[in-house]
Amino acid sequence: MKQIYFLIAVLVTGILSGCGKKTDRGEVLGADRKSAPHTEVPYGMAYIPSGSFLMGQTDQDITFAQIAQTKQVTIPAFFMDQTETSNTQYRQFVNWVRDSIAITSYLNDPKYYIGANAKTPNANPTGKKYINWNYVKSNPIWSSRAKKGQANTAASKLQTMMYQGDDRIFDRDEIDVRLIKYNYAMPLLREAANYKNDKSKKRSDFILRDTVGVYPDTLVWLSDFSYAANEPMVEGYFSHPSFKDYPVVGVTWRQARAFTVWRTRYNQAYKDSRHQPHRAPYELPNEAEFEYAARGGRIGTDYPWGGPYIKNAKGCLLANFKPGRGNYSDDGGTYTVKVKSYFPNDYGLYNMAGNVAEWTSSAFDPSASTFVNDLAPTFNYEAKKNEAEVMKRKVVRGGSWKDIGYFLQNSSRSYEFQDTAKSYIGFRCVTHFQGRDLRDKK
Structure with missing residues (x-):
């Protein structure tokens, strides 16, 4: 009988000790034993599931013959802004x-x-x-x-x-x-990987420090067009409240990147105040991500809405571009239109073709498709200030309000120099998914 009471006492003690503070009992359970936070969809963004697609032209390449070779690539899941970054x-x-x-x-x-x-x-x-x-x-x-x-x-x-x-x-x-200048620092991970075995390098050698004037160049409305009376756009486009939901223009590639750094730090400050883990940094999309997202999960299509036409069955134009020979207003907008105009594509993204062309993080090389990886492909190059201008070319995607229909195609690619600003180039952000695919229900 005494043995039974003793066993009961030992059992009760074990149960009570188990209900208290958890111990690992000498087992390796991992440094972070808290449950993983629920995956959150960042405000104003759409989830782009991972997948594979044939990257490159689906129609004739009328401007850069033989440089847009097709290639099957795989893109990991990520989040992308539903709209272009607005003035506000x-x-x-x-x-x-x-x-x-x-x-x-x-x-x-x-x-x-x-x-x-x-x-x-x-x-x-x-x-x-x-x-x-x-x-x-x-x-x-x-x-x-x-x-x-x-x-x-x-x-x-x-x-x-x-x-x-x-x-x-x-x-x-x-x-x-x-x-109004923004000072920031960010790691150059690719360069760090390339020189990881070089003992002469220090950590500071792989930290980019930049100071960027952030106010957009409002004079682009005049400098981009000769003999055009665009003074009202200069005076009001960025500053007047009626344009607050229109896409920001007149920003250089460096200004767009500075915005992504600030947006990251702004969100991290909020997370820190509530002791929450940081989400992945905001970035500009690379050109493969942009094309993949623009296609909206469709295969072999010319435009984000499918294709191959820029008009629907009722004869309505499906994007803001330059139809015909100078009839800018036929699509509903003489210049830009609001960032939530026209129908979104199947991923819920607006104006992936037309309105404003968009900066990507990718450096421009005519033959990039031949040497980039087939898994999350991109070609990045951090051009120094004293380097030749040809090294400062960045890929621009999507076509704009002043472009003809060809440049609105999913596969069309162009470039602009990273320190130039245009009245027809804006940007949107992505943040890369951390954790399992949202389609994974297991």
């Missing part, structure tokens, strides 16, 4: 950079900081100061809602951010957009 989205980036510069270089007011020198109980023990963006939102730097004394003090400190002297028009206070 890019303006959020510009305003964030503007306010950061105003706070750190001009105001120097401790109330805008969370840090060792700020008058706040949440002082950072490392001594670094960080902008308190919650305080900035409730106390806007440029708003008339600020108290009179604070507004006058802030205005006097920020005066040097305005155009000075003869650069002023009617003595108005206008921010000197040349001052």
